[in-house]
Amino acid sequence: MPRPGPRQVLIRVRANAISHREGMILSGTYPLPVKPGLVPLCEGAGEVVAVGEEVRRVRPGERVAANVFPRWIDGPLRWEVTDQLGSSVDGLLTEYAVLDEDALVHIPEHLSYTEAAALPLAALTAWNALTGVRAPGPGETVLILGSGSVSLFALQFAKLAGARVIVTTSCEERAERLREMGADATVDYHKVPDWPDVVRALTGGRGADHVVEVAGDLRRSLRAVALEGQVSYIGFWLAGPDARPVDCATLFFSGCLVRCVAIGSRSQFAAMNLAVEEHLLRPVLDRVFGFEEAREACDYFLSGRRFGRVVVSHE
């Protein structure tokens, strides 16, 4: 059992979530350096069991989650705070973890640990995309690609903010679930390869004010975005090396802002949690595994298509 030093906190981890990032790390395709021998997994939630000297932000018994970038507190991302749990420093697939108090946020009261573990990566990425530079609101249209984890959170957050949401998906069953979650329109990108035209038609020709680009189909996103709109670019992760390059004409004539989004700061995490708590939002969980089944959870995650997050619960 580790002991927390000054400003450190000992956490009993209660749940972890599995993401595409972890799949890449496992398979050796993660495009950033991964230190060997680290505790894996960047997402987790747990209970404070002990605090070191001078800790002010949390107390034993409180329920917390850690920011994936444990040193990124506020403001823009800077190189000096790019440590990441589970790749450059120890992650959270463990019973007890010691973390700096500066890495922690309190988790929303209405969420279980299992649910809270689903927030640090996918939810915060969606939150940063939709609030970081230009926040879409009522009267604006957000285009979301597919129904991956980031997309589902983006749909939930965009609806909270009063925006109209269009989602692309190739599966009618998913389309139905997305509409139940609040999607105002869905577009089948298999049936309609020129789906940017549909988005334009649905927006009176203007295009979407904001595109949450998680599919690696940046060229189509650029054709679907409004002049002076924003494309939040996250999608490279899913498409990987197969993502098609972007020709410069499509980029230029989009007349938009492309913003590369890398999860978020602890301060953004705390702001997101206020929204989640206020609106009693719950993450969509696809399946929950036990702590002993972490490997199976990973295999399940990698084996096919999910709708919502795959979580490992220690309880």
Next chain:
Amino acid sequence: MPRPGPRQVLIRVRANAISHREGMILSGTYPLPVKPGLVPLCEGAGEVVAVGEEVRRVRPGERVAANVFPRWIDGPLRWEVTDQLGSSVDGLLTEYAVLDEDALVHIPEHLSYTEAAALPLAALTAWNALTGVRAPGPGETVLILGSGSVSLFALQFAKLAGARVIVTTSCEERAERLREMGADATVDYHKVPDWPDVVRALTGGRGADHVVEVAGDLRRSLRAVALEGQVSYIGFWLAGPDARPVDCATLFFSGCLVRCVAIGSRSQFAAMNLAVEEHLLRPVLDRVFGFEEAREACDYFLSGRRFGRVVVSHE
């Protein structure tokens, strides 16, 4: 019957709204110059009956409203575009009005003329306050003072944008209506003169992220706003010369941004209408008078407290 020149539009006015501004103009207390002999009233909605040469933005038969600043198209307010309908140029209490096409916006489809006439001044002021510099969203708290016209729209818009809303009011009946409209909490400022403390208690000590200051009680608003929050300052109009001055310590230690809000641009008006249309929002109308009753409408407006707008319908 006037004829529209190039880029001008002839409108058959169908409804007008009466605001505190018009009361001040009538009573000679409006703090800006008023040209004598002008057609009064800055708010109205009507039908395009004819268009001059080169008009591109509207067509006969379309339903439109005019921006109160007919020359303020987009971007920040500048002196060169501060003409105002009904005080420096002709207003809209008339059967037929000729306006520049640049002054016009299309009105939301689901609204009657009577409802649409309620938007140009009060709604656009609330919209500009809540979207112009820092737009509050989910997880943030908006404090709204009282239940005047701007306040009611601010409540509607803040709720659309996912914010939590606290409203001050001194009347339980109004408090109930405000809660029905979505207010998350109401505070009785008569019973609790130190209502800023209540706002702080309701926000975990932080204060409101955004205050829509329409009551001329800026000192209390400054005590209720969060550090680095925003006070949208509109309130001088209601309190008039009796508004209490603000001591510099209260201002400084608020640590906030005070933004003086002057209605909005045509482009903001159009953006607001998209939101109104998307969410099928309707203005709260207190009472509708006939065209012949314009004077009574004004008297009624001035005579007491209302809940919602007083409109003159020409139909």
Next chain:
Amino acid sequence: MPRPGPRQVLIRVRANAISHREGMILSGTYPLPVKPGLVPLCEGAGEVVAVGEEVRRVRPGERVAANVFPRWIDGPLRWEVTDQLGSSVDGLLTEYAVLDEDALVHIPEHLSYTEAAALPLAALTAWNALTGVRAPGPGETVLILGSGSVSLFALQFAKLAGARVIVTTSCEERAERLREMGADATVDYHKVPDWPDVVRALTGGRGADHVVEVAGDLRRSLRAVALEGQVSYIGFWLAGPDARPVDCATLFFSGCLVRCVAIGSRSQFAAMNLAVEEHLLRPVLDRVFGFEEAREACDYFLSGRRFGRVVVSHE
């Protein structure tokens, strides 16, 4: 001699500038529709000789230039104001032109018509890039690619704003002129194909806070930009269809904001002119031709490398 209608202005054109855009229009490679039979050239400056009714913004005898987007007054670019002089409406290679007063700005007092004609396209593009979303200032580094017209203005404006400037160039003579104009460092992109590494070395590893991308080498620009920095993307025009596509990994890991910049609004033009006037800035002119030599001016422009603008003077 045309007569100005209401809100129109008759201008005696005194000078025009020639840009890459005009070369593309002449050679049929301009990637936007060009209406046949129009007066060509989007850049010009001249004297007001007559004004129509209701004109308020200018008076006969005043010296003015027209905005390339004559209907884009303020705020962000929107489709409804994308008319362009010389491609969708008549341009300025003419003795007398009639323009809406809304299209005009006064030119800085210290500039001749010949100099003023050099501002509307290249200077305003540089100005919009450097002031439109994130304006670099003292302590920040701006990277400028090459010594084309936009680059020279970007260098001048970035220095005015107190930024440090690095410019890439492949010619030592040009490098010297750039340093004379204020460039803090120059990098020879022929000798050092991995010039982004040099930029990083010159900025303590951070990269440039702002890149004015005019060379169509977006991939290298993305490697040279700082995390959360901005790339102002203008460069497609020069590289044309040969611009190399951008792979998604380079884009994503730049962690930056890519903003597509399309000249600017009239209001930005006016703001730029205030800066130009205050600092007595002069555009770099490469060569001035007479009105009768417009064709030669074009040929000269297209024939080789210049340093500064090619202008046609009617005087």
Next chain:
Amino acid sequence: MPRPGPRQVLIRVRANAISHREGMILSGTYPLPVKPGLVPLCEGAGEVVAVGEEVRRVRPGERVAANVFPRWIDGPLRWEVTDQLGSSVDGLLTEYAVLDEDALVHIPEHLSYTEAAALPLAALTAWNALTGVRAPGPGETVLILGSGSVSLFALQFAKLAGARVIVTTSCEERAERLREMGADATVDYHKVPDWPDVVRALTGGRGADHVVEVAGDLRRSLRAVALEGQVSYIGFWLAGPDARPVDCATLFFSGCLVRCVAIGSRSQFAAMNLAVEEHLLRPVLDRVFGFEEAREACDYFLSGRRFGRVVVSHE
């Protein structure tokens, strides 16, 4: 000799600066709580002599200054990081101080310790005012009130950023020094009590785009600011309880943004230091005292008018 704990740094303090804040603390008029028995003075610069475990940001031998808010790292000010050196935690009038590494910035290379000690309070306040929300640049006018410490830095920073600067002062000798430092115009507020009119005349009627309000004369500042301009409100400190309250009409009709500015974050401090270093800027020092003369330095500071900072050097 204290020992630094984990993430702490032992600093040999080499110089301190004295500000109005310290005068208020000494005289018991500081409007925020002051813990008794603390080491006084919030401004200082020194040398790192030892570092605790896990310290990454600095090394022994490096020259550093501490942020006045030692826990405010980046992003907006929040209550949880409002500790202040010298009032709620130990300050720097001491030979050796232990500080968190998070509180420190490296000082610009060309500055002596004596000069560097002049930056943390006055310079960072001016920097935050001029870069925090709306940064004035070329073509814009900054109005600066008087020639106190914040004003002198504001003048230097505004000139670096290419803005035009107008300064009010009541003393011709000071006016001359201000013009030598780059002020484009000075206005004698004694001879011309209606100096806002002069500012308007000097700006073509528009008013100043940015006012650095350090004099407690907010009403006049509001009359001098441009529509949609910014007043950075700092001035309460100098005028103290005598600052005249602001009437609501003057505030509203200014049509501006009033921003209350409270020094700045460590990240802003680092950004400022980059600018100071790049431009080899030096603070204006009025007089330098020895460490043993700290009390005399305070008396001198309080006794009269200075031009520049009063510093205590330990060397």
